[in-house]
Amino acid sequence: xxxxxxxxxxxxxxxxxxAPQKVLTNFDLERIVDTSDEWIRTRSGIATRHVLEEHExxxxxxxxxxxxxxxxxxxxxxxxxxxxxxxxxxxxxxPATSCIVQDxxxxxxxxxxxxxxxxxxxxxxxxxxxxQIATGQFRNALVxxxxxxxxxxxxxxxxxxxxxxxxxGAVVLREVPEGRGFLSTYLGADGSGADLLCVPAxxxxxxxSHETVDAREHYxxxxxxxxxxxxxxxxxxxxxxxLRRAGLTTDDVALVVPHQANIRIIDGAAKRLGIPYxxxxxxxxxxxxxxxxxxxxxxxxxxxxxxxxxxxLVVMVGFGGGLxxxxxxxxx
Ligand code: UT7
Numbered sequence: 001x002x003x004x005x006x007x008x009x010x011x012x013x014x015x016x017x018x019a020p021q022k023v024l025t026n027f028d029l030e031r032i033v034d035t036s037d038e039w040i041r042t043r044s045g046i047a048t049r050h051v052l053e054e055h056e057x058x059x060x061x062x063x064x065x066x067x068x069x070x071x072x073x074x075x076x077x078x079x080x081x082x083x084x085x086x087x088x089x090x091x092x093x094x095p096a097t098s099c100i101v102q103d104x105x106x107x108x109x110x111x112x113x114x115x116x117x118x119x120x121x122x123x124x125x126x127x128x129x130x131x132q133i134a135t136g137q138f139r140n141a142l143v144x145x146x147x148x149x150x151x152x153x154x155x156x157x158x159x160x161x162x163x164x165x166x167x168x169g170a171v172v173l174r175e176v177p178e179g180r181g182f183l184s185t186y187l188g189a190d191g192s193g194a195d196l197l198c199v200p201a202x203x204x205x206x207x208x209s210h211e212t213v214d215a216r217e218h219y220x221x222x223x224x225x226x227x228x229x230x231x232x233x234x235x236x237x238x239x240x241x242x243l244r245r246a247g248l249t250t251d252d253v254a255l256v257v258p259h260q261a262n263i264r265i266i267d268g269a270a271k272r273l274g275i276p277y278x279x280x281x282x283x284x285x286x287x288x289x290x291x292x293x294x295x296x297x298x299x300x301x302x303x304x305x306x307x308x309x310x311x312x313l314v315v316m317v318g319f320g321g322g323l324x325x326x327x328x329x330x331x332x
Contacts, residue, residue: 007134007135008134008175008178009134009175009176009177009178009179009180009181009182010130010133010134010173010174010175010176010181010182011173011174011175011176011180011181011182011330011331011332012126012171012172012173012181012182012330012332013073013171013172013173013174013176014069014070014071014072014073014171014172015069015072015169015170015171015296015299015300015303016064016065016066016067016068016069016070016071016072016169016170016171016300017065017068017167017168017169017170017293017296017297017299017300017301018061018062018063018064018065018068018167018168018169019050019061019165019166019167019168019287019290019297020050020051020052020053020056020061020166020167021050022050022051022052022053023048023049023050023051024048024049024050024051024150024165025037025047025048026040026041026046026047026048026162029161029162032155032161033155033156033157033158033161033162034158035158035162040162043262043264044162044163044262044263044264044284044288045262045263045264045266045282045284045285046162046163046263046284046285046288046289047285047286048285048286048287048288049150049164049165049166049287049288049290050165050166050167050287050290051150051165051166052148052150052151052166056148057091057148057151058087058089058090058091058097058146058147058148058168059091059097059100059101059104059146061146061148061166061167061168061293062085062097062101062144062146062168062170063101063104063105064168065144065146065168065169065170065296065300066101066105066142066144066170067105068170069142069170069171069172070105070142070172072172073172073174075140075172077105077106077107077108077110078106078107078108078109079109079140080105080107080109080110080140080141080142081109081110081111081138081139081140081141082110082111082112082129082132082138082140082141082142083098083101083102083105083107083110083111083112083141083142083144084098084112084113084114084115084125084128084129084141084142084143084144085097085098085101085112085113085114085115085125085144085146086114086115086116086117086121086122086124086125086143086144086145086146086292087114087115087116087121087144087145087146087147087291087292088116088118088121088147088152088199088291088292088321089146089147089148089149089151089152089291090114093202096112096113096114097114097146098112098113098114098144099112101144107142110142111138115128117189117292117320117322117324117326118197118291118292118320118321118322118324119259119261119289119291119292119294119318119319119320119321119324120187120259120292120318120319120320120322120324120325120326121145121291121292121318121320121324122143122144122145122169122292122293122295122296122316122318123185123187123295123316123317123318123326123327123328124187124324124326125143125144125145126143126171126173126182126185126316126328127185127187127326127328129141129143129173130173130181130182130185133173133174133175139174139175140172140173140174141172141173141174142170142171142172142173143170143171143172143173144168144169144170144171144296145168145169145170145291145292145293145294145295145296146167146168146169146292146293147166147167147168147290147291147292147293148166149164149165149166149220149289149290149291150164150165150166151166152199152218152219152220153219153220154216154219154220154221156216157219157221159222159224160219160220160221160222160224162288163261163262163288163289164220164288164289164290164291165287165288165289165290166290166293167287167290167293167294167297168293168296168297169293169295169296169297169299169300170296171296171299179331180331180332181330181331182328182329182330183245183246183248183313183329183330183331184242184243184245184246184328184329185242185245185326185327185328185329186238186241186242186245186326186327186328187324187325187326188234188238188324188325188326189322189323189324189325190322190323190324191322191323193226193230193322193323194321194322194323195223196222196223196226196227196230196321196323197220197221197222197223197227197320197321197322197323198220198221198321199217199218199219199220199221200212200217200221201215201217201218202217202218227261227323228262228264228265230319230323231261231262231265231319232265232268232269232272234319234325235258235265235266235268235269235272235317235319235325236269236272236273237325238317238318238319238325238326238327239256239269239273239275239315239317239327240273241327242315242317242327242328242329243315243329245329246329248313248329250273250274250275252313253275253279253313253314253315254279254308254309254312254313254314254332255279255280255281255302255307255308255312255313255314255315256270256273256275256279256280256281256314256315256316256317257281257295257298257299257302257314257315257316257317258280258281258282258295258298258316258317258318259289259294259295259317259318259319259320260282260283260284260287260288260289260290260294260295260297260298261284261289261294261319261320262284262289263282263284263285266280266282266284269317281298281299281301281302281307282298283297283298283301291320294318295316295317295318299314299316308332309332310332311331311332312331312332313329313330313331313332314329314330314331314332315327315328315329315330316328316330
């Protein structure tokens, strides 16, 4: 933290989010795979998830989320000089979805790149962009977490398809008065767990072929039990590390905005950290696991419900494929 004072403070000045209109309920899933509303609710806390229509793609969700964030920041698209999209479900393998968003927004002065850190992607992007602004490379940045997981979900695999949903969240980052904004960030990765959560084909290791499609290898595969254990452990560690780096403790936290993967993971982390449950943002019931979108979706909901106040200490924490994890502490 000592070196941070040499740089201007960077904060999150607005948030916006969007989820597709189409909703898939647990009862809809009961008709698709061998599952039940009761199993899904008790094991994951999920009741519904929003999913893209066949003709829709990830950037179609980003546009409304981004426009809302820009409007709330009173910024025009032309004033943006950077757009970063965290996603594992880009519109296309090439080009970056951020470039598509840049064009569709009319943000002609913005550089654009994507970040692939799965469900931790939004935290990774925040960490990178706040440093890029603090060091004077950019002034006004749009940071997006967005995923259309339904497009890579195997609806014959009951262990994954009941969990996943689609959505997008966007925030505007810029310089803020000293003492506000980001106080610390912390990122981690463990690539030895890469196979615990992956899409086996469609990359250079196993390019798309008739065989890979027949084997359903373009869909997400997950070892749920192993990811669960990892998640509870790193959620606690990431929050504690981010707070320690900011010189603060769990008592100082007004709101934790965690990645929404499973209500039991959030409960477990809340207990381990001793942060009362009413200080956690939680909307998994309505959206399921939306990967990189889940933290900004939950943050947007907390903001709209008036749960975030000026001066509040907000901690965002995520974990996911890679394996990756990260947390960010900021003064609202
Ligand atoms: O975004 C980050 C990545 N994802 C996560 O963080 C997910 C982490 N993992 C989890 O959330 C949980 O491990 C799951 C929700 C995926 C699974 O819950 P679980 O309590 O760990 O269940 P399990 O995998 O141990 O399975 C228990 C039983 C099994 O049956 P048997 O072998 O006991 O007869 C499964 O076959 O539940 C069965 N099962 C289901 N039953 C009904 C698995 N999925 C379903 C289902 N409906 N959808």
